[in-house]
Amino acid sequence: MAKIVDHEKRRRDIIQVTARIISREGMSAATTRHIAKKANSSLGILTHYFVNKDEIVIGALNWCDKRFVSRLDQLYSDEYLGLDDFIPLFKSLLPLDEISDMEWRVRANLLTYSLTHPKLIKARQEKNSYAYKTARKFVKKLQKNGEIREDIDDSVLSRMIVDLAFGLCINLLSFSMTERRTKVDKKVELMLSILKPEY
DSSP states (O other), rough: OOOOOHHHHHHHHHHHHHHHHHHHHGGGGOHHHHHHHHHHHHHHHHHHHOSSSHHHHHHHHHHHHHHHHHHHTTTTTTTOOOHHHHHHHHHHTTSSSSSHHHHHHHHHHHHHHHHTTTHHHHHHHHHHHHHHHHHHEEEEEEEEHSSSSSSHHHHHHHHHHHHHHHHHHHHHSSSOOHHHHHHHHHHHHHHHHHHHHOO
């Protein structure tokens, strides 16, 4: 009896192996040969599931962003969400645990690599666009509820939050987990001082 192969699972396994390689060893280590070896596959199997290396790398990026996207979705899932709810959600996007650390290391490694790969630049732009759009919905909700200042355009505030989060995440990767938490607390305090309305 022939063995039934779960093709979607096989693709996911290769993508996850690629994400681990990128996060631990860097982009230069993410060769198709090395990916195949770590995934207990052959180059032939890789080419069966993926057109080229960029497609595997985009898959790794999408895999890393799944949790990130689900957390962003939480930002406007409830009708009322205040700043007290925002802080833990904001922190949950940052590399403050082992899994988030790996996800952000993949993003950081892909940042430079993507600059010379049009498909990856496009994928990154789409992710940024989604993050801005989602953050804007959240900002509008907070402004409507009087939680944050309304004298600054919601698109400006939402971009500030997303850009701050992204830059902060890349910077945090250079520090220990303990140092990261201290730095995050200070940045959140500063951000709140900017966001809170003046009475």
